[in-house]
Amino acid sequence: MTTTPYWIAGRAATGTDVLEVRSPFDGALAGRTTNATAEDVEAAVAAADGARAVCAATPAHVRAAALDHVSRRLAERSEEIAALITAESGKPLKWSRLEVTRAVSTFRWGAEEARRWSGSLQRLDTDPAATGRMALVRRAPRGPVLGIAPFNFPLNLVAHKVAPAIAVGAPIVLKPAPATPLSALLLGEILAETDLPAGSWSVLPVPNEVAAELVRDPRLPVVSFTGSVPVGWSIRESAPRKHVTLELGGNAAVVVAPDQDDAALDWAATRIATFAMYQAGQSCVSVQRVFAHRDVAGALADRVVETVGKLVTGDPTDAATDVGPLIDEQAARRVESWVDEAVAAGATVLTGGTREGSSYAPTVLADVPAHVKVSCEEVFGPVVVLETVDSVDEAFARVNDSRFGLQAGVFTRDLQLAFRAAQELEVGGVIIGDVPSYRADQMPYGGLKDSGTGREGVHAAMEDLTEERVLVLTGIAV
Structure with a gap:
């Protein structure tokens, strides 16, 4: 069985720390990859940090075309991907097929949102002192994103990290769950087929202790985490100055x-x-x-x-x-x-x-x-x-x-x-x-109390990954 590469700033790479992924059902070998080396982890973070300006300036049509391509390729390879999800996670095939279908839609929504991500105009002459003024309110990426995904939806919850980041022009370093990295790595293979700027994305299988170092890295000012309650809140506590979104547990x-x-x-x-x-x-x-x-x-x-x-x-x-x-x-x-x-x-x-x-x-x-x-x-x-x-x-x-x-x-x-x-x-x-x-x-999704903070759903996540910036125009006919 070949070793599946990981992805560093859009480039395939392999390390020496072999990670065998086995079926939870019968222990059958689902695939083999390697944990990213310390040098490659550093290269991925440095590339994301270096690409923040070029990603933010990437035209909407480039971002949308990339997301459309991913959506289309996921649909074309749907049976292969569903079988991979089942092999590595033990999810029944019928639910794996549904997960692929949802991921196809998630990237399609990302492409659509990228095309209409335009900001808004606000007239200010509602007050006499602001006559002749208008505000253009736009949202800009907060910076590179660390996306940490769980094992239970190894493709679609990865999609909910990656698609919004690409749509707003934010570089993303993705850490898949150690138990189920293969689906995310296959997604990296598809992303490598696009024309996104170098450094705009990486997929890093790494042990959880390395993820803790990434959480603390100031070059990744946004953390988007889906997983357990204790880990989620510990991330927030360890990075109080970062923008942290948490989709945690529940007892629905x-x-x-x-x-x-x-x-x-x-x-x-x-x-x-x-x-x-x-x-x-x-x-x-x-x-x-x-x-x-x-x-x-x-x-x-x-x-x-x-x-x-x-x-x-x-x-x-x-x-x-x-x-x-x-x-x-x-x-x-x-x-x-x-x-x-x-x-x-x-x-x-x-x-x-x-x-x-x-x-x-x-x-x-x-x-x-x-x-x-x-x-x-x-x-x-x-x-x-x-x-x-x-x-x-x-x-x-x-x-x-x-x-x-x-x-x-x-x-x-x-x-x-x-x-x-x-x-x-x-x-x-x-x-x-x-x-x-x-x-x-496409709808906002997230919780209250110990279920987390922030919202998933493509448009809602795009807002979480960005911040408002205001341009005031003076001396114009409103």
């Missing part, structure tokens, strides 16, 4: 209102079961907590358990598989210990609750005490907790009784309740009529 909640009829409950149960377990629950907005009104809770629970029982588990390379392994056996053992803790505290296992190697069976729990980890922390595994409430007020209070606040879903047909949910729920996004796992890649 669903509220099921009493206005749901049988057909609506079927839909809710299908969505809850699917998106509590998809990707083995390894998503920041995987359904973890469900608060169902007493009038519908029993019927909903029966449907959820039945639907979970129909999910196909096993080999992620099989197109029929719904739920594959976790990223490694250590992660599966952690989920197992959390479920065991809940059961010891009085929880009831409605289905699942068993582990085999790195795989954990899709699990539905009831009667879970509020203080145990599967209820109040982020499980990041295929586990959902069903709770019965006596009112929507109680459900909203339970949703908010969390240190996380990423997204929430509310199944209701009541328009007034929908707007009330948007006002009262302490989360970054409320999804009405669906689970919190829904995300459109």
